[in-house]
Amino acid sequence: MSSRPLEKVRAYVQRYQPELEPIIFEEPLPTSEIAAQALGVEVGQIAKSILFRAGEKYAMFVAAGDVRIHSKRVKAALGSGKTKMASPEEVVEVTGYQVGAVCPFALEVDVPIFVDRSLQRFSHVYTAAGVPESLLPVTYEVLLQMTGAEEIDAASAE
Template identity: 35%
Template sequence: MTDNASLQTPHPDDLDALPDAARRVALLLRERGHAGHVVMLAETGKTSAEAAAGLDCTVAQIAKSILFRRKHDDAPVLVVASGANRVDEQKVAAQVGEIGRADAKFVREKTGYAIGGVCPIGHATPPVTLIDADLLALDSLWAAAGHPHAVFNLSPQQLVELTGAPVADVALRESA
């Protein structure tokens, strides 16, 4: 973990110091045997670049959670992608069916989190989930922990284990 002064790590036993949604994530991580702790960024982590700056890591190490709406049944589709990548919606649709954009109300209703704080786990409605294959090339990742200022550290393998999701090529590649 970084020694960046912009991080505030509440004592693991003092979950009351966390916002409600971040506390829920911390408890869920604990229940699932994840040893990491939820940390609070001094500045918002709503974008991958903001989070990376606050964590003193690369943008690629930010495991951003992007929610889509599957068109045929309105199911939430979660793509956990590298912060350095744009998601190729056609690749995602090839895996899960036709998708569309999800508005803030849909995101909050289906995940229980606000945009900018969507965690890869603990959703109100379990989503169809895909993990960006590019994340597996990294040693360490940071993911949102239920609040725009809250994050937690994990390995790509832990992300796969926590979500139970398949790994897929979801990144938009520039054509030559």
């Protein structure tokens, strides 16, 4: 495990919540379901961060692990053009994190970030913290503050 992305996340978080520390696990947590099981929380508490693309324009959507992001909402946010999820290579290039470890802040490229209100129902949610073995516990309010995101209703229950 390369510690550079994790250290980048730690340094970024210090500016907002100095006492906040990523939780590190022995094994990677590649899905919301696996992460929720490892923590003993609901799948919805795992904040999934997904990078979408339309043409040359990208945007990050952060939603509860138990919801699906509507393509209409993605299209509305990105504008014209066919929208699709970014490729794993694009994810690394734009975010600086590999798929399965995408943190919704401290990105390599400045892109719009949208946080879905589906996360509001939890006192704490857990984002990836830069490496597949990590999770960062945050409140919805702190997540909004750290990401500088726009709140939207982008999801539906799966």
